[in-house]
Amino acid sequence: MSDIERPIIRPRRLRTTPAMREMVAETTLRPSQLVLPLFVREGLDNSTAPRPIESMPGVVQHSRDSLRKAVAEAAEAGIRGVMVFGIPERKDALGSGAVDPDGILNVAIGDVVAEVGDAVVVMSDLCLDEFTDHGHCGVLTADGRVDNDATLAAYAEMAVAQAAAGVDLVGPSGMMDGQVAVVRAALDAAGYADTGILAYGAKYASAFFGPFREAVDSSLQGDRRTYQQDPRNALEGVREAVLDVEQxxxxxxxxxxxxxxxxxxxxxxxxxxxxxxxxxxxxxxxxEAAAANGWIDREPAILETLTAIRRAGADIILTYWAVEAAGLVR
Structure with a gap:
């Protein structure tokens, strides 16, 4: 190759060493950007907990005691948020366990707050699906449809119960129209103006939720396509998120x-x-399945996955790898 043919601009100069690559990296991934979802199951004791979730290797259903240990570990790892999901022993058509101050989710919120205090942002799922015997995210009409406005009343009561338990952020995830406005009004009226809302703005009716249903012992009958969003639609997701911010x-x-x-x-x-x-x-x-079969290199795949989500614009990532990933990025 002659001198004239040699490239003048050489982007590879910025890839020559690990230090160089680190210095010019465009996307950062820090433990404080990660949130650990946690499942707490009513009725588990120290002899049976934590209980493994078969379809999610490494993820478990916790007892109240093991949950406290898990959040302490997360705080020690530098994780600054946890999202708590409750699994009751008994369910009914109205999901009444969700608003019971002594229900598993509300007492678990109190446990977590007592364990980690202000060191970790405590978040809670605000939805009825784990508590209903039909597995839907809301109250049903006589003909089996999800009643949007009756469900909003339940969400308002649930939000106040979670705030009373000490949660920092409630996470309305049922995709009911107007849910954020109703929850905000209920919290403010009850004196919880400082309790924040992490709204599931764009939540799609996805095939990728399958293992989660094992994790929460879902009783779902049918599907959620009348309230979760159509995977074919992007503008709809943006519109929903904008509406949530406005509310x-x-x-x-x-x-x-x-x-x-x-x-x-x-x-x-x-x-x-x-x-x-x-x-x-x-x-x-x-x-996890591909790594277990030797088809991919597990740890680099975890970091690449989470970095892609950050690169696409996420300020915060909820991930079951949170504690492990915090160690990897260090």
Whole structure:
């Protein structure tokens, strides 16, 4: 090759050493950006907990005692957020366990707050699906449809119960129209103006939720396509997120993450509040299964996955790898 033919611009100069690559990296991944979802099951004791979730290797259903240990470990790892899901022993058509101050989710919130205090942002799932015997996210009409407005009343009561338990952020995830406005009004009226809302702004009717249903012992009959969003629609997801911000959401979330990175980017470019993304159970399980079969290198795949979600615009990532990933990025 002659001198004239040699390239003048050589982007590879910025890839020559680990130090160089680190210095010019465009995307950062820090433990404080990660949130650990946790499942607590009523009725488990120290002899039976934690209980493994078969479709999510490494993820468990906790007892109240093991949950406290898990959040302490997360705090020690530098994780600054946990999202708590409750699994009751008994369910009914109205999901009444969700509003019971002595229900598993509300007492678990109190446990977590007592364990970690202000060191970790305590978040809670605000939805009826874990508590209803039909598995839907709301109250049903006589003909089996989800009644949007009757469900809003239940969400308002649930939000106040969680705030009374000490939660920092409630996470309305049922995709009912107007849910953020109703929850915000209920919290303010009850004196919980400082309790924030992490709204599931764009939540799609996804095949990637499958393992999660094992994790929460879902009783779902049918599907959720009349309230969760159509995977074919991106603008709809952005519109929902904007509506949530207008109604008072402090943070909006896109769920799932990997199949909706385009939506995540559009939401990040549109709203002026922090944006979260949920690296959901199916995304987690795919990597774990492929790694277990020797088809991919597990730890680099974890970091590449989470970095992609950050690069697409997520300020916060909910991921079952949170504690492990915190160690890897250090």
């Amino acid at each position: 008072g959401a402090d943070i909006v979330m896109v769920k799932p993450a990997l199949a909706y990175l385009d939506v995540l980017r559009q939401v990040r470019d549109t709203v002026d509040v922090p944006v979260a993304a949920y690296n959901v159970s199916g995304e987690y399980a795919m990597v």
